[in-house]
Amino acid sequence: MRTTLNHRNRAVLPLYPDEARTCGAFTMVEIALSLAIIGFALVAIVGVLPVGLQVQQENREETVVIQDAQIWWSALQSQARGYEDVTNAVEQIVIWWADWSMDGTLLGQGRDIYTRTNCDVTSLSPPPVLWLTNAQIILGLLSTPRYIYLPDALQTAAYRSNYVVAYVRAMNGPAVDKFPQRDPAVQELAFRYRLVSEIVPFREWDTNWVAFYAPGLDPAEVAQRSNYWWVARNLHANLHEIRLLFRWPLRPNGDVGNGRMVLRGTISGARSNWGPLYYYQLGTLARHP
Numbered sequence: 001m002r003t004t005l006n007h008r009n010r011a012v013l014p015l016y017p018d019e020a021r022t023c024g025a026f027t028m029v030e031i032a033l034s035l036a037i038i039g040f041a042l043v044a045i046v047g048v049l050p051v052g053l054q055v056q057q058e059n060r061e062e063t064v065v066i067q068d069a070q071i072w073w074s075a076l077q078s079q080a081r082g083y084e085d086v087t088n089a090v091e092q093i094v095i096w097w098a099d100w101s102m103d104g105t106l107l108g109q110g111r112d113i114y115t116r117t118n119c120d121v122t123s124l125s126p127p128p129v130l131w132l133t134n135a136q137i138i139l140g141l142l143s144t145p146r147y148i149y150l151p152d153a154l155q156t157a158a159y160r161s162n163y164v165v166a167y168v169r170a171m172n173g174p175a176v177d178k179f180p181q182r183d184p185a186v187q188e189l190a191f192r193y194r195l196v197s198e199i200v201p202f203r204e205w206d207t208n209w210v211a212f213y214a215p216g217l218d219p220a221e222v223a224q225r226s227n228y229w230w231v232a233r234n235l236h237a238n239l240h241e242i243r244l245l246f247r248w249p250l251r252p253n254g255d256v257g258n259g260r261m262v263l264r265g266t267i268s269g270a271r272s273n274w275g276p277l278y279y280y281q282l283g284t285l286a287r288h289p
Contacts, residue, residue: 060173061259065193065246067172069263072195072244075139077267077282084135085171088179091116091192092167093132093141095276097123099150099157107157112276114141123160124276140277142166142197145240148275166195167250193248194256202239202266205232240267240280 068089075083098109110122114132121127132138141164148160170191171178177190210232212225241264248259269280 058259061191061248062261064170064173064191065248065259065261068168068170068193069244069246069261071171073242073263073265075135076143076197076242076244083139086135086138087133089168089171090132090138090166091169093138094165094167095123095141095144096163096165098161100159100161102158121276128276130276137277138166140274140279142195143199143278143280144197144276145271145278146198146200164197166197168193168195188252191248192250193246193259194250196245196247198243198245199267200241200243201236202241203236205235238268238270240271241265242267 071083071086075086093114095112095114096109097112099107101107112123113120114130114137116132119127119130121130130137130141144162144164146162148162150157150159169177169187170193173191177186181187181190205228209225210229212222212229217225244263246259246261246263247256249257251257267280267282269282270284272279272281
């Protein structure tokens with residue numbers, strides 16, 4: 001583009017008037033297209049943001065449950081020694097029970113409810129007065145076996161099945177909603193989960209080899225199977241499988257979310273029969289023929 005110099009105002013002017021129309025600028029169409037692109041980007045960001053926040057919340061809740069699970073596992077293995085802080089976390093324990101005969105007939109059922117201030121027991125007569133005031137009571141209830149055999153000939157039932165559920169406020173997480181927080185609004189918003197405790201005797205053995213009285217066996221195999229039967233009976237009495245099922249989050253109406261985790265292991269020691277509280281005497285083994 002050819003230009004000329006105006007000595008009066010020292011400005012560079014185009015040599016021809018039509019060349020002034022070539023100055024660049026954004027048109028309305030370009031601005032509209034730019035706004036449309038920015039709008040699409042913002043919509044995508046806003047759509048992904050709730051998903052990211054939800055994933056972050058789920059990861060945080062899972063981390064809290066994993067930390068609490070380690071505490072519960074250690075508490076059950078040590079049988080309540082040194083874990084008094086669980087008293088501030090457990091709000092309620094419910095045990096659904098049912099009595100069954102040997103032929104599978106349901107003879108009776110009910111539920112026992114234990115809270116920090118009250119208990120409603122229907123499985124025992126007279127009902128005990130047990131409140132969730134210390135770790136020994138809490139872990140004694142959580143150690144209730146999944147199945148309790150009733151070998152007494154005077155009993156009409158052959159065994160009792162139990163389903164133990166604890167409603168727990170998380171021991172880990174933000175300190176603002178932990179004990180000694182007494183504000184009902186804050187406590188209602190605190191993270192909770194449901195804990196199901198199942199304890200059964202160890203039973204992972206070959207059932208065919210405990211039949212040492214089967215016909216057609218030579219004396220050597222009868223002796224081997226008899227020894228195996230002794231080992232199986234002692235494992236059944238002194239080794240127990242623990243299954244802890246965690247479901248979260250626990251909502252105020254009693255519903256639970258999609259969070260789920262299972263912790264499995266074993267605990268050794270003879271079980272005491274001090275119902276409704278049960279303990280496993282670590283280091284004490286019972287000999288069963």
